[in-house]
Amino acid sequence: MSNSINGEITRRGFLAKAGVGLVAANASGTLLGRSFAQLIVPEPPGKKLGWAVVGLGSLAINQILPAFDKCEQSRVVAFVSGHPDKANKLAARYGVNPKNIYNYENYDSIRDNPEVDIIYIVLPNSMHAEYTIRGLQAGKHVLSEKPMANTPADCQAMIDAGRKANRKLMVAYRCRYEPFNQEMIRMARSQELGQLKAFLGDTGFKIGDPTQWRLKKAMAGGGSMMDIGIYSLQAARYISGEEPIEINAMSYSTPGDVRFKEVEETITFQLRFPSGVLANCTSSYGYSGQARFRAVTTDGWFELEPSMWYTGNRMRVNRGNSLAEITIQPKDHFASEMDHMSQCVMNDKEPLTPGEEGLRDLKLITAIYEAARSGRTVKV
């Protein structure tokens, strides 16, 4: 995520006290047809699985490494980086044994390190597939950052590698593991404000450095849709609990803007779901920060704004004649998702957001780009 987003975040310094089991219990019983209940298995207190973080960029340094302090089942034990100096400094800071620092050449030898249970891939999008597959082949479980890969074919190859290796594969859709988005899902399922009619999702930020990998088609796979629009796509799916059947889209890039020579700046997309719910979303690298998910129902609406920065989510509920902000105890998104993955490995359970979930999004993003390109409704 860019510095311009980081600049807007108000760190609350809140340390979540409740474990993942409680997060699940706060949310509705099912998400996209998958039951939470099966995941709530108590673990012996103090047991933590060992994690290797692959890629020490700003997301790893500013968000993921600090989040291990808040984890109950996860601890960082290894790094994989092309920058030994940086890796050594971070190892000293986080108590990682220097022998557990790998580079991209000797990465595969991580198979011989029994301290490492799970690998977290925090590389540019185009590298997720290779490093996920090598990690799985090394006998480790893998959590990959989103988007899962640049193409559905790469996603499928990652899934296949996980099955072949009999290892877990999860996509880091952190919003699924934090209580504000979970409350949106619970309210939609409970229908306490009536039937869901529409989902409105607007996500965007003003991207800076024109040389960054997010603006290179080969590395990023696409523009704002791949990086930030995917949050609205995910939210439309997990809040409705349905899969879209038709897609419209329209995109725009400012002519002559060096940032958008290879990838799209802004894209709006619309999804039709089988129940009749319509989603209307925008995604942009040209906006000031936007992060809003609104669920419109027959009797009111409920929304998060912001909805998906690293911290600071807020929820409002309009019950027709009243508008109220809802107080929810925040949790660290990264700690929650990592502990979920550790729990799944400990208990041999399927993650809430497995590789198949990342594949679904990549297929839909491909269809969104096709709709924008062709000017036609794409049926999926």
Add this chain to the structure above:
Amino acid sequence: MSNSINGEITRRGFLAKAGVGLVAANASGTLLGRSFAQLIVPEPPGKKLGWAVVGLGSLAINQILPAFDKCEQSRVVAFVSGHPDKANKLAARYGVNPKNIYNYENYDSIRDNPEVDIIYIVLPNSMHAEYTIRGLQAGKHVLSEKPMANTPADCQAMIDAGRKANRKLMVAYRCRYEPFNQEMIRMARSQELGQLKAFLGDTGFKIGDPTQWRLKKAMAGGGSMMDIGIYSLQAARYISGEEPIEINAMSYSTPGDVRFKEVEETITFQLRFPSGVLANCTSSYGYSGQARFRAVTTDGWFELEPSMWYTGNRMRVNRGNSLAEITIQPKDHFASEMDHMSQCVMNDKEPLTPGEEGLRDLKLITAIYEAARSGRTVKV
């Protein structure tokens, strides 16, 4: 507008003190290329033109007739109604001379009544064209409720009749005459929050009585798009200050819902403007009340929510790191639009929202329906 909207309105009982000239001065210099300045001509205090109200339904009774009390250049002097009892009661209440009560048969004889300068058409959509044209042919100036008519052809016939009769024709786009929407326009033009990137418009309400004319295709011309989606379409145009060049749309009506046998329940539509601004809008008869216009810029966003009920507009501005509600002195929308029309007649000026403006919207609504029907981007 339906009772479900009326039920949500908090009447503030605020009486606007400033005249139309001040409204214009508060707004930006130009709107869609038309200068406000030419309209600011002082009038002798106390001079009021005489208005006839055609159609005494709930909008006339609950909003328009009470608004005359707040007018400085407009007074009600005549009624045209198919219900003489109702007309007589209202005449007594509003001091209308009983001789100035017309029915739909003797309506044309209003030409012989010098007390009537302007006719306000507050009939179902399908009747706007006929009663506007008859009014113009009777030598009166005409203000027609929105949508102007059910088809572009009817709009054109109304415009032609006005030209032939050398009388003013205005469409009752009340949001153009109230200060919250005018402040949205001013902020967009001033670019004080940077360049406009996107307009997000969501308007809807839960329509009640399934027998009402708004749900009959022949009378309403269409569903929520004609009645409430038109506000977002208008706002996208007046806030961007541009005309769209491409349109996408997707519609939905709940199967088996008796309200939506003839007209659409929900429609989402997207507009591409020449500058690259994208508008992403939803309109519904199935939502709880929604009325939000958000302008997203490179440096923040500003929005009205609500944006277009009869009263109660609120404005918020996000300057990147701060979110603030803006205090604006509200004005009665109907009094402002009627006084604008009176001023235009007094000073022989073109209204800010002439017939041509209604025609533009009807052409665009026709294209929106075509995009939804065909599943293709429609170029306009």
